[in-house]
Amino acid sequence: MKMSKTKILVVKDYANYCTELIGLLKDSGCFDVLPRVHDPRSVVDNVKENKPDLVILNATMAGSDGIEILSTIRNCPETKDTRVVVITPILDDSLINIYQALGAAFIIHSSNPPAMVYHRILDLTMDDEAGRTIRDEQRKCEYAVMAENMANNFFRVIGIPVNLIGYAQLRKSILYCVENSLYQINLSQDVYQYVAECFATTPKRVERNIRTAIEAAWSRGNIEAQHRYFGNTVSQSNGRPTNKEFIANITDRIVTHLRHS
Numbered sequence: 001m002k003m004s005k006t007k008i009l010v011v012k013d014y015a016n017y018c019t020e021l022i023g024l025l026k027d028s029g030c031f032d033v034l035p036r037v038h039d040p041r042s043v044v045d046n047v048k049e050n051k052p053d054l055v056i057l058n059a060t061m062a063g064s065d066g067i068e069i070l071s072t073i074r075n076c077p078e079t080k081d082t083r084v085v086v087i088t089p090i091l092d093d094s095l096i097n098i099y100q101a102l103g104a105a106f107i108i109h110s111s112n113p114p115a116m117v118y119h120r121i122l123d124l125t126m127d128d129e130a131g132r133t134i135r136d137e138q139r140k141c142e143y144a145v146m147a148e149n150m151a152n153n154f155f156r157v158i159g160i161p162v163n164l165i166g167y168a169q170l171r172k173s174i175l176y177c178v179e180n181s182l183y184q185i186n187l188s189q190d191v192y193q194y195v196a197e198c199f200a201t202t203p204k205r206v207e208r209n210i211r212t213a214i215e216a217a218w219s220r221g222n223i224e225a226q227h228r229y230f231g232n233t234v235s236q237s238n239g240r241p242t243n244k245e246f247i248a249n250i251t252d253r254i255v256t257h258l259r260h261s
Contacts, residue, residue: 059088159221166213
């Protein structure tokens, strides 16, 4: 017996973004993608008529917004149980709380690639254990790439010279802390030891190389960016963040972003 496909309705303005996402959904062979809706006023009527299993909603459509559309869907008896994914350019606690209160299946920032939205949709619509394992591995790889890109961007903006060995060792340290953010980590015993093994060196050299990279940035890097990211949290004795302060600050920023992505 042939299983029916999950029916998806896309309510979104961004043509290129939409095209790529719809292509991923269709190529999977698991979804029946309905013609996408551009007019926010017709969303509820469309949901009533086509009865999609999932609605992908752009939160910033012209002439309306995601909260208004989602509220309308929830207040209609015929559509109130429809699952809705919200894609938004703004992610703050107040908006997240509103969308969650309105029963959004999940909320994702529009800066994330369509592939990430696609994997979230798989999470919602495919429940077998093997599928979950595969998607968990895919998500882990995606997060690792995002974390590395964010670390590189922070280093570039702050002004850490890429030619220093401490650049690579500092990045490795931060990515290790991001990956193990749920656990208590000792910088000297855990992080430096791990990085030392990766670079075939000693923990003391790792510590020194990282300190040199940070000092180089604070002596000739972007002062405005450094103040924006670190403010008054830097060590008062030497005018720059310690290794621990730097790693903890950037790790926290990356982990916060990944949790909201």
